[in-house]
Amino acid sequence: MPLMHPLLRRNYGQWKWHDRPRPGVLHHVARSGEEVWTVRAGTQRQLDVYSIRTLCEIADTHADGFLRFTTRSNVEFMVGSADRVAPLIESLGEHGFPVGGTGPSVTMISHTQGWLHCDIPATDASGVVKSLMDSLHHEFTHEEMPNQVKITTSCCQINCGGQGDIAINIQHTKPPTINHDLVAQVCERPAVVARCPTAAIRPAVVNGKPSLEVDEKKCVCCGACFPPCPPMRINDPVHSKLAIWVGGKHSSTRTKPSFHKLVAAGLPNNPPRWPEVTEVVHNILGAYKANARPFERMGEWIGRIGWPRFFELTGLPFTKYHVDDWRLARPSLNASTHVYF
Amino acid sequence: MPLMHPLLRRNYGQWKWHDRPRPGVLHHVARSGEEVWTVRAGTQRQLDVYSIRTLCEIADTHADGFLRFTTRSNVEFMVGSADRVAPLIESLGEHGFPVGGTGPSVTMISHTQGWLHCDIPATDASGVVKSLMDSLHHEFTHEEMPNQVKITTSCCQINCGGQGDIAINIQHTKPPTINHDLVAQVCERPAVVARCPTAAIRPAVVNGKPSLEVDEKKCVCCGACFPPCPPMRINDPVHSKLAIWVGGKHSSTRTKPSFHKLVAAGLPNNPPRWPEVTEVVHNILGAYKANARPFERMGEWIGRIGWPRFFELTGLPFTKYHVDDWRLARPSLNASTHVYF
Amino acid sequence: MSKPMPATPMLDQLESGPWPSFVTGLKRLAESEDKQYAPMMKDLLGQLERSYETRTGYWKGGTVGVLGYGAGIIARFSEIAEEFPESAEFHTLRIIPAPGTHYSAESLRQICDVWEKYGSGLIALHGQTGDIMLQGCRTENVQPCFDELNEMGFDLGGAGAGIRTSISCVGHARCEHSCYDEAKAMRLIVNNFLDDIHRPSLPYKLKFKFSGCANDCSNAVHRSDFATFGTWRDDIRVDQQAFKAYVEQNGRKWMIDNVIRLCPTDALSLNDDDSLEVDNASCVRCMHCINVLTKALNPGRDRGVTVLIGGKRTLKVGDLMGTVVVPFMPMKTDEDYEKLLGVAQRVLDFFVDNALEHERIGEMVERIGLVNFLEGIELDLDPNMISHPRANSYVRMDGWDEEVAKWRERKAAPAPAAE
Amino acid sequence: MSKPMPATPMLDQLESGPWPSFVTGLKRLAESEDKQYAPMMKDLLGQLERSYETRTGYWKGGTVGVLGYGAGIIARFSEIAEEFPESAEFHTLRIIPAPGTHYSAESLRQICDVWEKYGSGLIALHGQTGDIMLQGCRTENVQPCFDELNEMGFDLGGAGAGIRTSISCVGHARCEHSCYDEAKAMRLIVNNFLDDIHRPSLPYKLKFKFSGCANDCSNAVHRSDFATFGTWRDDIRVDQQAFKAYVEQNGRKWMIDNVIRLCPTDALSLNDDDSLEVDNASCVRCMHCINVLTKALNPGRDRGVTVLIGGKRTLKVGDLMGTVVVPFMPMKTDEDYEKLLGVAQRVLDFFVDNALEHERIGEMVERIGLVNFLEGIELDLDPNMISHPRANSYVRMDGWDEEVAKWRERKAAPAPAAE
């Protein structure tokens, strides 16, 4: 544990309680009586060494030379007395790192790779995250939400981002187009056939060469065939859209963990700032902030007020695509007289 | 509406509130100010004309010549003043009709046909119901349960009885045996093949005659093949067992309607009094009565205290058969850290 | 010399105990030497005793009917008729009772009289679907028995692949919770479909049930293909004085534990002055608070029904509950009732055209998808029909913009009645 | 003359706004003319701008590795290398950080130093699975870069069909809710499986995640195949004085609305003297009350873990949450930790033997059934593993008596540790 702040090392497993003196600051008290203040700040995750060295300097100057990163790419500095908090915050501010992301705030968005690095993305992650976090700066630096808001992004339908209170995902809307000349060369055909969740792919001979063909009636445009067979182009600058999902939750706190549910789709893939996405996200956050009760996560809130009211409050359209027709669809139907007016 | 008690006719759709002055008696007040007392009594459902005429006499003497039956084969007499209740109850008592079944009591068990009339039963319904209601007499005539208890029976796995707080159902445990000589003659083979939920039946030629055969690995012993093809004997005096299910609910009151869940199986089909069934039912009712909170239906109670505790309180064994493996099994697994100790 | 009573040592054990005994009833019929059915009931007892001994049923089906009807009689022939010849034929006549199963003593006695003449004297009040079941009739007696009952105004109920007999809860007749006239709705629909009851030619059975509220005293949600429930759209009516009286009488803790805390959507709050606050927008009309506080709370005045489709029992996919297809339909004027009938008619037509043989409507909806079904029966999609939107991305949505346009159009239009 | 900066009008728009800009960072790297990576980062910016313009990605995969390792490097070759030759190769090295992602400024600077020498200067802290991602390395530099990092004590993380890099929540290091030593458990397991991280030969990837309690700050329940959560078996520890202080400070209504009413199993009750009553038998260890009342409530002392198996994302059946396979395992002594490792080992072995190619363990469990899986990994069945028993009768249960005997035997035996 040499990389851990000595205060944490000393009180390892011996913490007693905590509170949050202000947004971005946690205060933990150990059984030993020792106390630690943690200051949390946002980063761009995709960090250049200059920015990292800046964080190291801040650690050296203000925080005993230690720092850690959270599961959401926020950085945290620990100090042993209350009076060291303000200068630390000031320094972070000077260097452009927003302090916040604690308690009932909107914390950093889970960040995936996108065009910057991945081989299968339909959109960028860094750009989407930056655009959204810019617009959510107030919500990051203030604790004004009913509970924590965890937003996730994914830059293809593989979905490396996890479940989120709000998830911003790619949704392809057309079956893959196939470059038949390349299939024989680069794709292991039986493996590709096996990957398709709807058995829509079958081996075929095209232009005299072994290739694959897709039954467009069965295809659900999931893109699972693309990674093992890049000639099956699923990404499309126009038809790969963004979709917004809400109510995912990992914690078993109060309610059981839940999957996020589709609410908006058909949003254009619109770099560099994806304004349509930002708009929908703010719309949803606004409704949640104004209407949910304390401690209700997004999905818990909707569970109480009902989906009809969610669509009403947000003005989002409700379509046939919202109605599940995949396996396990039956439990998603309303099998009761519980109806909201 | 000439068959309806005039008091009800006059106040049709104009009732204001009700209460229950005592077990077996409802008191409804109309907007007009008129009041009606209803006395409810149990019957054997499978009624001989003598018993019916007795009920008619009681109606004539005490209840203005009208009566009705409930969805659970209880009989109800309506009177227009409180002082007519006691003589009515007395008369019912004299004639052996137990007064009760209202409010948080155990009301009459839903009754199916069994050996008395059906062509596919593995057990009797009349005998099971009579045996149980004898033993539940106190619970029928008193309102000591947390909420209403609706028990259902079914005399084969077709299950004409509905969902119940407790359901007593047949569970076959061996695949059908086939009388191959008769199949060609009496069964429409493609229809039978189509009925099997697991596609376990296939056409076959046996002893030179067209017949059917069952893949015993796939067969789930549901008995669905038996009604359209009686030579596929599923009923078996030893291997057709009784099983107990709990937590079914039709009402959307508080919680959504729910299906009952398997708790006990392998109970012998033991006429004339099925003591093993009675024992399990009493065991479950006892735990419910002692532990549930007011207004909790059976399934709601277990939902709160958890299935581990249910099995603990009742001492019923928990086996691999309790774990669902049919379609939609996934949502029945515990996908959370919610664990009871 | 009269036929001797069979020895029934096992059945005899069912004569003791406080609950009325069907065995005693059967024996009394068997011992009614002056009645035509005595010999039949002796053999019936004999056969039943045999079943108890061997744990085996001895009836087989067959086809028996009355003129002009294709259903309503459940034919039963004994497989051991050699031994018990008198009850060799023991058919059931399913008879439709009055809605709410109300009887005058007189009408009930008349039924008994006819049945004593033609049948066994054994009547089930009632079958699980709601029929009066006159159990035990020889083939030759079925027609005359039916004729006499028919003259009294009774008709045969359903059986086979047709519309079945329907039930409604006691509702309007004696229940303050009732939000529409269940009996009226049921009569309208059943009368309209009489032909499909009597001459079954559907893919499979179809059941209607009518409950006046979410308490579902008719078991509609799971035991009917077409389930109609009373509900309301406006606010719960609260008599605050009466509410406070409850608090005073039972205490605040009682009120919190038994009412406030049990609201499924936390729509209730106890104010500091012991009055009640209801968040009606979050109320799902579950009835609980109204059930408990009968003197203080009542359903609102803007009443109507919610319709669920597809409840059924076990065969072949496992039990199904119904699914909401009409969140709300007002149920005030005769036209409103006609509209409900219209929905029923469209559902029936679609079922006939699209279900596979022996497929219940719930299975069909599952097979073709709710959305296609709604389109088929010309009902608009509504978020009340689902518990939650899809949690998976496995769907091709290139028609998104069009669907959004449809929704916006509907939202802009004045609310249609059948929504 | 140095390579000119590419025009990046679209990316430039991502430099404004209050959130730290990755574009500014990329540009700074590209403009570091004294650094070997400047040309590479210029072309990287050029290619990225192109992606923004065309809404198309331009990377393709490939195979690049270091000696003795079959994973840990994500190879990226540009499809438009003719135009952007300097960033034609832009591989990522996945590096395992310390548990809890703690750093001394010194260690972090050292990483930067190495990376400046061999790579692009771009580092993601951290990847969603928990790796330090050193992004942008030429093929030739991969090995020397790794060698230097390895010398510092760092090792490559997972990729491909192997065990992946693992994460644990901050837990014991700075959280009072933590019920076991997450970092210790993680280190033990990961070190044991290093070979399966570095030489992937499983049917498909397998992820471990470790959360100290039900709050699941490591997203284990859905984002890992093997998820370990801290919990406790005895009673919640209540400091009634501190509890009353909360009531006094915030009011009873606040306490009822925010704590009592939100307990998922109604296990909490507010006594009339403003003390708290906990029905521990109905508590499901959800953490809510403890989260809110940090000064008054704490997990019990009889601590251990709950293990869930099978969480994963979308491919090919739709997302799955994990399923409980170990309701409780004490986690106090070193032997306890070894037992957890034992479970992990059995799970891994069973996965290797039974999963189809490209099948995650959650899909496998679904395919073969939970019961068979439990037998395979030698764990006893427990009702805590299900939300409810089966609601359908479609099962052949002729082994009932044997299964009952098994259960009784187990109940009679002293409780085994790994239950």
Ligand code: SRM
């Ligand atoms: C630092 C971090 C752990 C780490 O190892 O890095 C962390 C730290 C704490 N979490 Fe967390 N959580 C962290 C990620 C998570 C995640 C995962 C994620 O964000 O991707 C979850 C699960 C989210 C989900 O359900 O999908 C998570 C769900 C919680 C919860 C449950 C909230 C709920 O009501 O559902 C609590 C309880 C609470 O808020 O009191 C919690 C509570 C806490 C506490 C209060 C624990 C403590 O006593 O120290 C810590 C401060 C929280 C705060 O921000 O106010 N933490 N916490 C993570 C910070 C992420 C960030 O930078 O924003």
Ligand code: SRM
């Ligand atoms: C008479 C009858 C209707 C009829 O048309 O015949 C009836 C009558 C009443 N029911 Fe019912 N229910 C009747 C069968 C049902 C059924 C169906 C069944 O028993 O098979 C159910 C659904 C059961 C289920 O969920 O599976 C049913 C679920 C309810 C409920 C919901 C209880 C709950 O909390 O889940 C209430 C509400 C209440 O108890 O206050 C209710 C309430 C009532 C009230 C209080 C309504 C009223 O205000 O008049 C009536 C007196 C109830 C009592 O017994 O104290 N009735 N009630 C039925 C009597 C059956 C019997 O003889 O035992």
Ligand code: SRM
């Ligand atoms: C008589 C009755 C039981 C009783 O004693 O009350 C009954 C008896 C039979 N039912 Fe039933 N069902 C009766 C109510 C029900 C109910 C309850 C209800 O209607 O509320 C159900 C569950 C709800 C439903 O419809 O799913 C029910 C679900 C079935 C099924 C399963 C249907 C399914 O899709 O799962 C069958 C099998 C079939 O139709 O092939 C069935 C088939 C039968 C048959 C016709 C068996 C056969 O194939 O020969 C039984 C004739 C028995 C006889 O000899 O009279 N019976 N059956 C009930 C009808 C009396 C009446 O008309 O009032």
Ligand code: SRM
């Ligand atoms: C880098 C990273 C996203 C990020 O920017 O943080 C990532 C990137 C990729 N993921 Fe992922 N996944 C990353 C975390 C995840 C997670 C989150 C987690 O681990 O908590 C998930 C969801 C959880 C899970 O495991 O299911 C995830 C689910 C997938 C899947 C879907 C697996 C499934 O069974 O559904 C794939 C597809 C596959 O494996 O075939 C995938 C495949 C990929 C590939 C290898 C795409 C490919 O086939 O070429 C991506 C390489 C991108 C690149 O160029 O670096 N990635 N991936 C994350 C790993 C960084 C790290 O090592 O720390």
Ligand code: SF4
């Ligand atoms: S979500 Fe898709 S595009 Fe984004 S990093 Fe993961 S695999 Fe790559």
Ligand code: SF4
């Ligand atoms: S996109 Fe998905 S559904 Fe369509 S062919 Fe490819 S794998 Fe199959």
Ligand code: SF4
């Ligand atoms: S449950 Fe089976 S045996 Fe009993 S009446 Fe219904 S179909 Fe006949």
Ligand code: SF4
């Ligand atoms: S009993 Fe059921 S599963 Fe077995 S063969 Fe018959 S229909 Fe098929």
Ligand code: SF4
């Ligand atoms: S369903 Fe509702 S309206 Fe009908 S009798 Fe029951 S409580 Fe009354």
Ligand code: SF4
């Ligand atoms: S009717 Fe049900 S949902 Fe509505 S307020 Fe009352 S208890 Fe709550």
Ligand code: SF4
């Ligand atoms: S999962 Fe629990 S123990 Fe771990 S950091 Fe989060 S709250 Fe603390």
Ligand code: SF4
């Ligand atoms: S930990 Fe959760 S389940 Fe347990 S008492 Fe607290 S709120 Fe209730």
